[in-house]
Each structure stands twice: as structure tokens, then as C-alpha cells.
Amino acid sequence: MLNFSKNKLDSLAIGAAILGSGGGGSTDYPLLTTANMLETYGDISLLNVNELQDDDLVVPLGFMGAPLVGLEKIRNELELETIIQAISKDYNRPLKALSVTEIGGGNAFTPFYIAGKLDLPILDADLIGRAFPELQMISPTVYNLQSKRCYMADVFGNVIKLECNNMQEVEKYARHMTVAFGSSAAIVLHVFTGKEAKEVMVKDSISKACALGDIILTAKKLQQKPLEAILNYTNGKMIGSGMIKDINQSITAGFLTGKVQVQSDCTEWQIEYQNEYLFIHQNQKIAAQTPDIIALLDEETGVPLSSDSLTYGARVDIISFKAPDLWYTSSGLNLVGPQYFKKQI
Amino acid sequence: MFKIGIDIGGTNTDAVLVNHNNEIIKTAKVYTTSDMVTGLVTAINAVTQQHKNIGAIIVGTTHVINSLLEVKNLTKIGVIRLAGHYPNTIPVGFKWPQKLKNAIIMGTKTIPGGCECDGSDISPLNKTVTLKAVNQLINAGAEGLVIAGIFSSIYPQQELIIKNWLKDELGKEFPITLASDIGGIGLIERENAAILNTALQQNLTKGFQHFQKELQNLDLTCPIWITKNNGTVMTINEVMQYPVFTLAAGPKNSFVGGAKLADFENAVVADIGGTSTDVGIVIDGFVRQTFKPAEVAGVRLGFAMPDLLTIGLGGGSHIEYINAAIKIGPSSAGNALLQQMRSLGGVQLTLTDAAIVQGTINIPGAKSCLNPKIAAHILDQAYKTIQQMYAKIAGFRKDLPLVIVGGGAELFRNCNLSTQVSIPTYSASANAYGAAMAEIGTTINTIINLKDRTNILPKLESEALAQAKTKGADSPRIIEKQVIPYYYAPENIARVVITAAGALCIQ
Numbered sequence: 001m002l003n004f005s006k007n008k009l010d011s012l013a014i015g016a017a018i019l020g021s022g023g024g025g026s027t028d029y030p031l032l033t034t035a036n037m038l039e040t041y042g043d044i045s046l047l048n049v050n051e052l053q054d055d056d057l058v059v060p061l062g063f064m065g066a067p068l069v070g071l072e073k074i075r076n077e078l079e080l081e082t083i084i085q086a087i088s089k090d091y092n093r094p095l096k097a098l099s100v101t102e103i104g105g106g107n108a109f110t111p112f113y114i115a116g117k118l119d120l121p122i123l124d125a126d127l128i129g130r131a132f133p134e135l136q137m138i139s140p141t142v143y144n145l146q147s148k149r150c151y152m153a154d155v156f157g158n159v160i161k162l163e164c165n166n167m168q169e170v171e172k173y174a175r176h177m178t179v180a181f182g183s184s185a186a187i188v189l190h191v192f193t194g195k196e197a198k199e200v201m202v203k204d205s206i207s208k209a210c211a212l213g214d215i216i217l218t219a220k221k222l223q224q225k226p227l228e229a230i231l232n233y234t235n236g237k238m239i240g241s242g243m244i245k246d247i248n249q250s251i252t253a254g255f256l257t258g259k260v261q262v263q264s265d266c267t268e269w270q271i272e273y274q275n276e277y278l279f280i281h282q283n284q285k286i287a288a289q290t291p292d293i294i295a296l297l298d299e300e301t302g303v304p305l306s307s308d309s310l311t312y313g314a315r316v317d318i319i320s321f322k323a324p325d326l327w328y329t330s331s332g333l334n335l336v337g338p339q340y341f342k343k344q345i
Numbered sequence: 346m347f348k349i350g351i352d353i354g355g356t357n358t359d360a361v362l363v364n365h366n367n368e369i370i371k372t373a374k375v376y377t378t379s380d381m382v383t384g385l386v387t388a389i390n391a392v393t394q395q396h397k398n399i400g401a402i403i404v405g406t407t408h409v410i411n412s413l414l415e416v417k418n419l420t421k422i423g424v425i426r427l428a429g430h431y432p433n434t435i436p437v438g439f440k441w442p443q444k445l446k447n448a449i450i451m452g453t454k455t456i457p458g459g460c461e462c463d464g465s466d467i468s469p470l471n472k473t474v475t476l477k478a479v480n481q482l483i484n485a486g487a488e489g490l491v492i493a494g495i496f497s498s499i500y501p502q503q504e505l506i507i508k509n510w511l512k513d514e515l516g517k518e519f520p521i522t523l524a525s526d527i528g529g530i531g532l533i534e535r536e537n538a539a540i541l542n543t544a545l546q547q548n549l550t551k552g553f554q555h556f557q558k559e560l561q562n563l564d565l566t567c568p569i570w571i572t573k574n575n576g577t578v579m580t581i582n583e584v585m586q587y588p589v590f591t592l593a594a595g596p597k598n599s600f601v602g603g604a605k606l607a608d609f610e611n612a613v614v615a616d617i618g619g620t621s622t623d624v625g626i627v628i629d630g631f632v633r634q635t636f637k638p639a640e641v642a643g644v645r646l647g648f649a650m651p652d653l654l655t656i657g658l659g660g661g662s663h664i665e666y667i668n669a670a671i672k673i674g675p676s677s678a679g680n681a682l683l684q685q686m687r688s689l690g691g692v693q694l695t696l697t698d699a700a701i702v703q704g705t706i707n708i709p710g711a712k713s714c715l716n717p718k719i720a721a722h723i724l725d726q727a728y729k730t731i732q733q734m735y736a737k738i739a740g741f742r743k744d745l746p747l748v749i750v751g752g753g754a755e756l757f758r759n760c761n762l763s764t765q766v767s768i769p770t771y772s773a774s775a776n777a778y779g780a781a782m783a784e785i786g787t788t789i790n791t792i793i794n795l796k797d798r799t800n801i802l803p804k805l806e807s808e809a810l811a812q813a814k815t816k817g818a819d820s821p822r823i824i825e826k827q828v829i830p831y832y833y834a835p836e837n838i839a840r841v842v843i844t845a846a847g848a849l850c851i852q
Contacts, residue, residue, distance in 0.1 A: 032533070033434040069462050071531045072496045074432035113434060155430035155467075182461040225741040250795045250837050251830045300633065300740075312826045 001121065002046040002207075004112075006038050011213030012206065014303070016108035018230070019209055021293045022307040023276030024105015024131030025067030033075060034112040041116025046124045047097050049203050052194035057094070058123055059087055059191055061111045062101030064135065064174065065184035066256075067275075067308055070106060076155055079186035080114040083153040086161070087191055090149070099123035099197075101138070101189060103205040104131025104276075104293075105306070110186075122206070127189070129202035129324035130293050132336055133255055133275040135174060136167035139200045140190055142332050150174065151188040154181040202324050216302050226302030227317050230295075236321030239280060239287050240267055241299060244314045249273075249307075260310055262296075262318060269318060271296070273307045278341050280318065288320035289338045291327035295319050346400040346851045349392060350781025352598060353377055353385060353406040356619035356661075356680055357752055359777040360388035365851075367605075367782065372774045374752065376680065381408055382556050389563060399565060400851025405572040405780035407595035408552070409545055409588050413642035416444050418548040420489045420520060421451045422540050423482025425475070427458030427494035427503055429468025435533055438540075442643040449544045451487040454478035458503050459495030462831070467495060470503055472510060479511065489520035489543040493536040499831070499840065501525035520546050527589070527647075528790075530829065534647030541644060542589035550585045557581055570783070570849070572598055574648045575825065576631075577786035577846045592641045593650045595776075600625040600632045600651065602779025603750035606769040612746045613739050615731050616775065617753030619661045620677040624734045625653040626745070654734050660706075660753035661685075664694040664723055673727050687714045696756060699723040705758040721759070728760040750775035786824065786846025787812040795830060795837045802828075802841070809845035821847030 013027040038044070052058065061080060063070065088095065098111035098118075103126040111122045127138040140147065150162040150170050160177060164170045170189070178185045192201070215233050219226035231238060242264035249258025255274050262269045269287065272279040277294035280287040288294055296305045299315040326332050334340065347370065352359045354377060362371040373391035378384040385404075393399060412418050424437045437453040438446045456478050459467040479490065490511070492504045504523040511521060522539040529535055560569060570578035574593040584591060596616070603614035604627040616623045626633040632651045639650030657675025661682045665672045678685040678695050685693040688701045688711040700706040702713045702720035715723075735747050747766045749757055754772040762768075771778065789809045793801045806823055813821035825844035830837070 029435065029531075029533070032439065036434060036436070036439060066462060068530065072462070073430070073459075073467070074428070074495075074532060075434045076430050076432045077434065078430075155432075182467070183463070220740070223736060223740045247828065248798065249828070249830060250839070256830070300628075300742075312823075 001048070001051065002124070004044045004046050004122070004206075006035060008210055009035060011210040011217060012108060013213065014216050015209030015211070015213030016103055016105055017304045017306065018212055018295050019129070019293060020104030020131040020304070020306060021276040022273055022296065022305070023133060024102055024107055024306075025070055026306060026309065027106050027108065029070055029074070030106040030109035034109045037113055037116050044112060044115050045121035046206060047121040049123060049125050049198055049201060052096065052123070052197055054193060054195040056096035056194035057091060057191060058097050058099055058194065058197045059084065059095055059188055060099040060101040060127055061114070062107045062187055062189075063110060063184055064187050065178045065181070067106065069182065069184040073155070073182065073184060075113065077114060077117065078157050079153045079155055080110070081117070082157045082159050083151050083186050083188055084114065084118060086151055086153075086159045087188065091191065095120060096194065097121045097123045099201070100126040100205060101187075102126060102128045102131050103202075103209055104128065107131070108206070108209060123197065123201070124206045125197065125201040125203050126205040127201060129205060129327075131276055135171040135187075135189060137336050138167070138189060139202055139326055141167050141335060142326050142329065143200045144331070145190070145196060145200050147190045149191070152177055152181070153186045202326070219302065227297060227319070230297070230302065231319060234321035236319050237288065239282065239318040239320060240264060240269060241315070241317045242267070242269065244310060244312055244316060247310050247312065256308055258307070262316060271318070274341065275307060277307065279338070280320065290341055291323040291332065291336045292320045293323050346398055348400055348781050348849070348851060349389060349402045350777040350779070351385065351388060351402065351404045352595070352776035352780055353381055353404065353408055354618065354776065355407060355411050358384040358388045359774050360392045361771070361774045361777040361781055362392040363778070363781045369771050369774065369778060372771060372777070374773060380555065381552050382559050385556065386559050386563065389565070399567045401567050401570060401849055402565065403570045403572060403578060403780045403783050403849070405594050405598040405776060405783070406591065409549065409591050410595060410641060412545065412548065413445065413541065416448050419449055419544040420547045421486050422449050422489045422491055422543050423451050423479070423485065423487030424453045424491045424493065424536065424540060425478060425482070425507070426453065426455040426536070427470075427492065427497070428455050429457045429459050429466070431455050437536065439533070440645070445642060445644070449540060452482045452485040454482060460497070460500040460503065462496060464496075464500045470506060475507055475510065476514060479514070489546070491522050491524065491536065491539040491543055493524035493532065493539060495532060497523070497525040498528045498530060498535060522546075526587070529647040531647050534645055537644050538589050538646050538648070541592075541641075541646075542587060545588040546585070549588045553581050553585050570785070572780050572783045575786075575844065576601070576784055577844075578783050578849065589646075592646070593639070593648055596623050596625060596653055597632045597651050598779030598783070599623065599750060599776040600627050600779070601630070601782060602775035602777070603748045603769070603772070604630070605782060606750065606771055606775055606778060607746070607748040607767050609746055609748065612748050613735050614748045614750060614775075615734065617731075617749060617751040617756065618659045619682065619752060620657065620659045620679050621655055622658045622731065622734070622751070622753070623653050623655050624731075624738050625651050626738055626742075652738070654738050656730065656734060658696075658727060658730055660695070660697045660756060662696045662727075664696060664699070671723055671726055673723065673730070683708070686711070688712055696723065696727060696753070700756045703759045705755050724756060724760055728757050731757070783849065784846040785813065785816050785818045785849045786821065786844050787816055788825070788842060788844040790840070790842050792838055793841050795839050805841060805843050806845070809843045813845040813847055817850050818845070818847030819850035821845045
């Protein structure tokens with residue numbers, strides 16, 4: 001068990017933002033919310049996956065919907081509290097830990113909103129190792145572990161349970177439900193036993209995000225450009241540097257989709273996104289693509305820019321690095337590979 | 346035709362007279378008076394004696410931000426959150442400095458209301474509940490109100506309805522700021538800005554009304570502008586209603602003015618004042634801004650703020666010897682420099698005393714009061730502090746020149762300056778010169794259908810450019826462009842904000 005206190009919040013926020021590949025929503029308000037919760041309920045314990053017993057119960061928490069909503073409709077505690085109550089009632093035994101569903105972006109903080117109040121530790125693991133836009137794009141689907149039941153909750157304490165044939169159908173119906181909830185809903189996609197968690201979850205996600213964030217904060221302290229440190233740590237690839245010339249985006253079926261153009265003196269890049277950055281075209285050729293993690297970093301400060309916070313004229317460094325291995329397996333690529341997203345955007 | 350640029354700082358009020366080639370013709374520096382206006386009028390008179398041909402006066406002021414930093418002259422505010430789901434995870438005033446929070450926020454009520462992202466009500470407004478909440482806040486001591494609704498920058502109707510109800514209940518004069526008037530996505534930043542706005546309004550209105558009257562007495566008929574956060578200008582009437590929009594302008598003026606005086610497009614600028622020094626960066630002629638949420642006086646706001654470092658070192662900084670080591674600041678003689686400094690018979694050794702020894706600063710009647718070696722040692726140590734700040738803010742951009750400006754710039758004239766460092770002519774007036782260089786602009790804020798994006802956006806841009814030109818902008822360009830799509834709206838629509846601005850042209 002590790003202790004998670006307020007002094008780790010900044011590292012987690014910046015690390016999670018990079019792992020978000022432009023998506024997963026801003027980490028700004030999640031950080032504020034967590035700061036308030038840690039002040040109110042005290043520090044949180046981080047549990048390593050190896051510390052789980054096979055019959056423990058683990059609940060991954062997350063929000064789905066439009067990231068923009070989180071910047072306006074400040075959370076009440078009711079959504080997460082009622083969802084946990086519903087699960088406890090169904091399983092009729094105490095939970096061992098909460099966990100992150102998606103380490104990329106604001107969702108990295110979701111279980112922290114309620115762990116203190118419920119006096120539960122948080123598992124140092126998640127289901128993606130980055131951010132992806134659709135619900136079926138999680139590690140249990142890759143390993144063919146079916147979810148018996150999914151749970152959704154809104155701000156008024158309503159809980160909806162979904163028992164679907166597969167995660168693709170959960171995605172389909174949950175997306176509609178989320179719109180009815182005001183385009184943001186608390187969601188639990190799986191309730192894992194300790195054994196399942198050990199088999200399918202992406203391990204050490206929180207520690208890794210914090211370590212990545214630390215690198216940027218340390219580089220800043222040492223007055224170095226963080227870029228090199230990030231590339232070293234992630235074993236990443238430098239794609240180029242330029243200025244944002246155009247942002248063409250719209251909302252399609254609840255996703256922020258679009259193309260952003262970055263230009264330097266001699267090269268032009270086009271980055272396509274569906275919440276997350278998915279493809280980089282360099283002079284009409286692919287320079288990087290999903291499932292690689294793509295980040296646009298502010299050239300001066302190394303701060304990652306998310307797809308919903310792009311601004312005209314910003315100078316950015318474009319980098320890419322590998323996502324966790326499971327996404328490069330054939331079943332992983334079926335779910336999140338270039339072929340799948342080409343059909344979408 | 347001439348322009349007058351003015352900076353009203355905490356210690357000094359600076360004025361510059363600038364010709365049509367943006368060259369400084371005359372400068373003046375007077376003490377800022379507690380009423381702000383007397384000093385200002387003296388400064389204007391000092392630069393206009395021979396030049397009656399004034400086309401515009403542009404004023405930058407840190408007066409607004411100072412009243413927040415000093416927690417002075419602030420109105421007590423009650424905050425109404427329109428949020429039918431009663432969110433509690435980020436309370437009103439979260440992370441504010443305790444002293445400021447205690448001085449301003451008298452109470453908070455969350456009541457039914459607020460909108461979903463598609464414009465429907467989270468819960469409908471309730472007049473009885475609303476008026477009861479307002480009365481409770483006023484009974485608790487609130488002298489002004491803020492109404493902040495979820496998604497109000499896109500759907501302001503509920504806030505407007507409540508404002509109407511309150512007009513009947515409290516009268517037209519009762520200070521109220523709607524979060525929708527501030528605009529922008531992000532409830533917390535909008536709510537914070539609205540609170541500061543109402544808290545600042547009353548006192549500023551008094552000051553600026555006085556200011557307007559005095560200017561009429563001066564017989565100046567030219568327009569008067571105040572510099573705004575985004576580098577453009579606003580009218581006095583606009584400032585009295587939205588003082589919060591001037592909070593970031595002060596330091597920006599010094600940085601832009603400093604880089605322009607030294608003729609650099611890219612530079613680090615250190616503004617040495619009487620009490621403190623600000624260091625910022627200018628890239629391509631624009632002040633570098635922070636990407637992290639901007640904070641003013643410790644409060645998160647949604648405005649782009651200049652990336653700057655501040656340290657308590659200035660011309661009035663007290664000097665102490667502690668075990669043969671020299672300690673400079675952060676305490677300072679401030680406005681009482683002439684009474685306190687040792688060279689004029691006072692008891693306090695200041696940084697200015699050291700410069701008097703070297704002859705880089707001349708004050709009538711001042712006598713050298715230090716061993717020249719010690720004076721040089723003190724100034725070298727102060728210069729080293731400035732170099733450390735340069736290194737900190739420049740980071741890996743070690744190629745950037747350092748421009749030293751401000752009333753205290755001359756302190757360092759005799760230091761061993763490297764070729765990368767310059768103190769330009771008129772360095773003491775960089776802030777006022779920066780104000781004189783402020784641009785005039787127009788913002789178009791409208792809703793478009795994205796299907797027609799390729800046609801509409803260029804059209805809106807040329808419209809903004811044309812409007813800016815009409816307002817007096819010389820060869821305007823687009824300085825801000827935002828397209829925010831609406832989630833789950835029936836049509837593929839988006840809010841577009843486009844700002845065009847250019848140099849203030851006078852005839």
C-alpha cells in the first residue's frame with residue numbers, strides 16, 4: 001500500500017493529460033475536486049494489484065459523455081455514491097477497492113472523488129493505460145472477459161443497470177442514456193474479482209502517470225525543456241514542431257471529432273481526432289496512428305493540449321509513443337486499430 | 346496628432362507623449378495620489394504643455410489589482426449558484442486566499458436552476474426560493490450579488506430573469522454581476538470573475554467618475570481608453586461595469602513597452618519598480634501567457650494571464666547587513682522613499698542610496714552616504730537576483746536578450762552588464778509607452794452552423810476586421826478565434842468568438 005496525498009495531484013494531472021492522447025477530458029476540475037475531497041476526508045491508500053486476494057471485489061469508476069459538461073455541471077457526490085450502493089446491494093459483500101477505468105485525462109481522478117468518504121483504497125491499475133472514446137475499448141474486451149452487468153447513475157440518484165450481449169451493445173445504449181442524463185454519466189463497466197483484476201487490468205497506471213508528470217515538473221525546476229525528458233521516459237518519437245493553423249471540429253454522435261492542422265516552414269501535419277488524437281498525416285503520409293499515444297505539447301512549457309482546448313496560433317511539439325502492449329495484439333487492434341477508426345471518422 | 350500613454354502604478358504615475366511615428370516626445374513621472382486622479386492630472390499637464398494636439402489618452406492601471414492584493418475597498422458579496430443538482434464537490438471560493446475570501450464572500454446559496462448542455466433546465470427557477478435566498482444573503486451583510494448558473498455563458502436566460510426580479514426588489518442601483526456577462530466555459534472561473542467584478546465595481550466607479558470630471562476640466566476632448574486584459578482598450582464606462590477585464594493589463598503594458606523600446610520582437614523584460622520587480626517574456630511582440638489556469642491575487646480566472654515572476658526587489662528596497670551579509674528587501678520604503686532614504690537624511694538605507702553613490706540616479710539634495718565599494722557590492726547583488734529571475738523564466742530559451750525597464754532600471758546602469766542585457770532610453774516609461782501602444786479591437790460573438798463553416802468563418806473574420814477598422818484600428822488582424830461546437834444540439838451549431846485588433850490610429 002502506498003499513500004496518496006495532495007502533493008501528488010499535480011504530477012497525476014499532467015501525466016494523465018499526456019496519456020489521454022488529447023482525450024479523456026481536462027484534468028483541471030477533477031484535480032480541484034480531488035483536492036477538496038482529500039482536504040475533507042484525508043489521504044487515500046493506493047493498493048497494488050499483487051495485494052489483491054482472488055475473491056476480493058474491485059469496482060472501476062469513470063464518467064462517460066462530453067468532457068465539456070464537467071467544466072460546467074460541477075459534480076455532486078450522489079452519482080458515485082448511489083452507483084456504489086447499488087453494486088454493494090447486488091453483491092451483498094463489502095468492496096475491497098475502487099479503481100480507475102481510464103488513466104488518460106480527467107477520469108484518472110474519478111475514484112478519488114469518493115474513496116475517502118467510503119474509506120476504500122484505490123487500486124493502482126486501470127482498464128486502458130491511456131484514453132479511448134468508446135466503452136468496448138477496454139482490456140477485459142481484449143481478453144474476452146464478459147461483463148455481467150454495467151451500472152450508470154445521474155446527478156439525481158437514478159441508477160440504470162444494463163445487461164447486454166457484449167460491450168459494443170453497452171456502448172450503443174449507454175451513449176443514448178448519457179445524452180438523457182445531460183451528456184455526462186457515472187459508469188461502472190465491470191465488477192471484478194481480485195483474480196480477474198490481476199488477469200485483465202493494466203497495472204501500475206497511477207504510479208506511471210505520476211512518474212511521467214514528475215518528469216515534466218522536474219525538468220521545469222531544472223530549467224530544461226521537458227520535451228527531451230518525456231521522449232526519453234516514454235521511448236517516444238518526435239514528429240515535428242509547428243503552429244496550429246486551423247481547427248475544424250464538430251460534434252458527431254456525442255463525440256468531438258475533427259482535424260487540426262499544424263504548420264512549420266516546410267511541413268504540414270494534419271491530426272485527426274475523435275475525442276482522442278488518432279492519426280497524424282505528414283504531407284499526406286501517416287506519421288503515427290492509433291493505438292500509439294499522440295500528444296501535442298505546448299512548445300514552451302511542455303503542457304499537453306487536449307483536443308477540446310486547442311487554440312489557433314499555439315506553437316506545439318508533436319510526439320507519439322507506444323500504448324500498453326495489449327493494444328497491439330490482434331484482438332486489441334480489432335478494437336482500436338486504424339481500420340476500426342477509419343470507418344468512424 | 347499625438348497620443349498620451351499613462352500608467353497609474355502603486356508608487357508612480359507615468360505619462361508619455363508619443364507622436365504618429367510612435368516616438369516618445371516627452372515623459373513625466375509623478376507620485377500616485379491616494380485619489381488616483383490628482384497625480385494623473387499632474388502627469389497629463391506635464392506632458393501636454395506644448396502639445397495641445399492630443400488624439401487619444403490611453404491609461405493602464407494596476408489600481409484594480411492592487412485593491413485585491415491589499416484587500417482594500419472591496420464590496421461584500423453574496424453568491425447565488427443556479428444548480429438544481431446542488432453540486433458540492435467544488436464550493437464557492439474554493440482555494441481563495443482566506444483573507445480575501447473573508448473580506449468578500451458573505452455567503453453562498455445554491456438554488457434550483459441551471460441548464461443542461463442542450464439548454465433544457467436542470468430544474469426550473471422558483472421565484473419564492475430565489476428571493477428568500479437573496480434576502481438571507483443581504484441579511485448576512487451582502488452589499489452586492491453574483492448570479493452564476495450552469496452553462497449560463499451559452500444559455501443566459503435564467504440569470505437575466507433573476508436580474509429582472511431583483512430590479513423590482515432591490516432597485517436598479519444594487520450591484521449585481523451575472524456570470525453570463527463574464528462569459529467563457531468553466532463555471533468556477535466565471536463565478537470567481539463575477540465575484541471579483543462586483544466586489545471592485547463600487548469603489549472604482551467613484552474613482553473613475555471623479556477622473557472623468559477632472560479630464561473635462563482639462564479641456565481635452567479626445568477619447569480616453571483603458572487597457573484591457575487582451576491588449577486592446579475599453580471605454581471608462583465599460584471599465585466601471587467590468588473592472589475585472591483590466592486585471593491582467595498592467596504588467597503586460599510594461600513588457601510590451603519594454604521590448605518595443607529596445608526594438609526586440611523576442612525578449613525577457615524585467616520591470617523594476619519601487620517595491621517589486623516583475624519579469625516576463627515577449628515572443629513575436631506578444632507577452633507569453635500561462636497555459637495553466639490563470640490566477641490573480643490567488644483566485645482562478647478564465648483570462649489568459651501573462652507568465653511572470655515577481656520578487657520583492659525595487660528602488661525603495663531596504664538594505665540590511667546581517668553578519669556582514671547584505672539583505673535586500675522584501676521590505677521597502679515604497680511611497681515614503683524620500684522621507685526614509687539615508688542620502689536625504691533619513692534613517693533607512695535603500696537600494697536607491699547605493700545608486701546615488703554611483704551617480705546613476707540623481708535626486709536633488711541627495712548626498713552620497715556609503716563607501717563606493719559597498720555600494721557597488723549591493724548593486725551587484727541586486728543585479729544577480731535579476732539574472733536569476735531571467736534564468737528562471739527564460740528556461741531553455743537562453744538566447745533571449747534581457748531588457749531592464751521601470752523606475753528602478755537605472756540602478757543597474759553601472760553594473761557589469763553582459764552584451765545580452767540592455768537598459769533602453771526612456772526605460773522608466775516602458776509601462777506608459779506600452780499603454781500608448783495598446784490596440785483597439787472588436788469582438789464578434791455569434792452562433793453559426795458548422796455545415797457552412799468554410800464560407801462563414803472567413804466572412805466573420807473580414808467582418809471583424811472591418812469593424813475594428815471603423816473603430817480606428819490600423820491594419821487590424823485576427824488576434825483571437827474560437828469555435829465551440831454545441832453538444833447534442835439538433836443542428837450542427839457552434840458558438841464563434843472572433844476578435845480583430847490593430848494599432849489605435851488617431852487623426
